[in-house]
Amino acid sequence: MPNSESTPEILHDQHLESTLASVDASEEIAKSVAARLGFDEEEIYHIGYAVREAVVNAVVHGNLYSANKRVHLVLERSAQWLQVTVEDEGQGFEEASQADPLAEENLLSQSGRGILIIRAFMDEVTFGRSPGGGTRIIMRKSLPAAP
Amino acid sequence: MPNSESTPEILHDQHLESTLASVDASEEIAKSVAARLGFDEEEIYHIGYAVREAVVNAVVHGNLYSANKRVHLVLERSAQWLQVTVEDEGQGFEEASQADPLAEENLLSQSGRGILIIRAFMDEVTFGRSPGGGTRIIMRKSLPAAP
Amino acid sequence: MSLNLTTRQVGDVTVVDAAGRITLGEGSSAFRDTIKSLVNQGHKKILVNLGEVTYIDSSGIGELVSGYTTVSNAGGKLKLLNLTKRVHDLLQITKLYTVFEVFDDEAKALASF
Amino acid sequence: MSLNLTTRQVGDVTVVDAAGRITLGEGSSAFRDTIKSLVNQGHKKILVNLGEVTYIDSSGIGELVSGYTTVSNAGGKLKLLNLTKRVHDLLQITKLYTVFEVFDDEAKALASF
Ligand SMILES: Nc1ncnc2c1ncn2[C@@H]1O[C@H](COP(=O)(O)OP(=O)(O)O)[C@@H](O)[C@H]1O
Numbered sequence A, B: 001m002p003n004s005e006s007t008p009e010i011l012h013d014q015h016l017e018s019t020l021a022s023v024d025a026s027e028e029i030a031k032s033v034a035a036r037l038g039f040d041e042e043e044i045y046h047i048g049y050a051v052r053e054a055v056v057n058a059v060v061h062g063n064l065y066s067a068n069k070r071v072h073l074v075l076e077r078s079a080q081w082l083q084v085t086v087e088d089e090g091q092g093f094e095e096a097s098q099a100d101p102l103a104e105e106n107l108l109s110q111s112g113r114g115i116l117i118i119r120a121f122m123d124e125v126t127f128g129r130s131p132g133g134g135t136r137i138i139m140r141k142s143l144p145a146a147p
Numbered sequence C, D: 001m002s003l004n005l006t007t008r009q010v011g012d013v014t015v016v017d018a019a020g021r022i023t024l025g026e027g028s029s030a031f032r033d034t035i036k037s038l039v040n041q042g043h044k045k046i047l048v049n050l051g052e053v054t055y056i057d058s059s060g061i062g063e064l065v066s067g068y069t070t071v072s073n074a075g076g077k078l079k080l081l082n083l084t085k086r087v088h089d090l091l092q093i094t095k096l097y098t099v100f101e102v103f104d105d106e107a108k109a110l111a112s113f
């Protein structure tokens, strides 16, 4: 059995167009991978939800729906976790400078809740930069205990 | 040859769901009927545009996208004109009480220009009520002169 | 479309029965346009029944909040009925549970306006 | 999607090349979200190239106006480039021709910011 330092296994690796159809597709892909790994219904929903929000951000904020920009979606597993990486070709952003959606004055904002929910639904979430300077989000969820 | 009082000929009569897909379908139907009647490219565009706007209003303002409400689309021709009727199952509205989109203070409004453009693109436009109390819009365009 | 909306009038309250998914795209736009049109047409008491809504993404949550604001600004009230556990959890996470008046009994909701 | 958007940076001006149809639905939403995101990210000089836009419905026109307002409110400028005859006519009918700064030469448009 692989230990935690073993090379993760890539389960899915795809470049997607910057459209809402890609958002739907990503959610479906994530859900079917999660199901195959034995996550329960609620966890599958959480993983699908987080991936949808990350890909929406890549399409809308990162790639600005641009026909000449792609979203890179990678799902991998190690012995401990499922990891999903979403990269875009935008200009990147600083999470710390975004408005806090839980602050009293922002409660009635129309937007700004995606990352909050991603963090609530996944175990580990890290933002970084893609090779081209766009956003890279890495999200992990611990695998279900073997039955 | 029929005179102007002869019974109009019904070219299309359909009940459509209250969705954006119906909007696209209506525009296409209107354009293909207009093409068959010999309208030129610009007129076909105008007819398709007016029908699209009328059906958008029926779906969005009239039927509120409701799954249990239909849009009734009828295209007919007389010797003089093509007539398009769009009816919804909403609560109707008074054209006179709508904001004037050309008033200085409304120029930067996000909405309110649909009826203005319908009137610019069709020869005759009349608003009334459908049997159920919803909106009925009747739009006419003079047929192209026989070649 | 993955969202199904049905509007009915119960006394002076307009009930919007939503079913399916409210997500970025036609779903969230249809929801927004519907609330806007209702307010335009003078409706001020709006009860949104989310009982059959299986999924709301963050954009859909944003449209719930916008709808709430639009109706409030017009001097009306927008309330929620029948949250599924998933929708309830999302309102908890986003602290919106305190913003919305939420009911699980339609008669009580109607009487509250 | 029937609308194709491509964004490019020319000096400090962001050019949004639009192609296809801007109509109620994904087209008008994508346009709106793109302008909003650009403004969010600090872009203040936005040139919308409509040269390949064959069709804008009244909802799309509304999004052009909203975009203009959003950018102006952020202290920036949104201008239009390359109107087809159809789009030009729509801006005439709606009296928006006087609101927007319109160019038919990209170099001149870029220099004007
Ligand atoms: N991939 C991305 N590229 C650029 N900016 C982003 C990206 N993801 C998120 N952001 C920024 O972070 C903000 C908060 O994102 P989020 O919490 O998902 O809410 P929302 O997308 O509703 O604004 C966004 O408004 C945007 O400014």
Ligand SMILES: Nc1ncnc2c1ncn2[C@@H]1O[C@H](COP(=O)(O)OP(=O)(O)O)[C@@H](O)[C@H]1O
Residues within 6 Å of the ligand: B053, B057, B058, B061, B062, B063, B088, B090, B091, B092, B093, B098, B110, B111, B112, B113, B114, B115, B116, B135, C040, D058
């Ligand atoms: N079929 C309809 N049912 C109810 N109200 C309508 C209908 N069509 C138009 N209206 C009202 O007239 C207004 C103006 O319509 P329009 O000029 O098409 O612009 P917009 O649809 O962008 O608001 C709408 O905002 C709505 O209040």
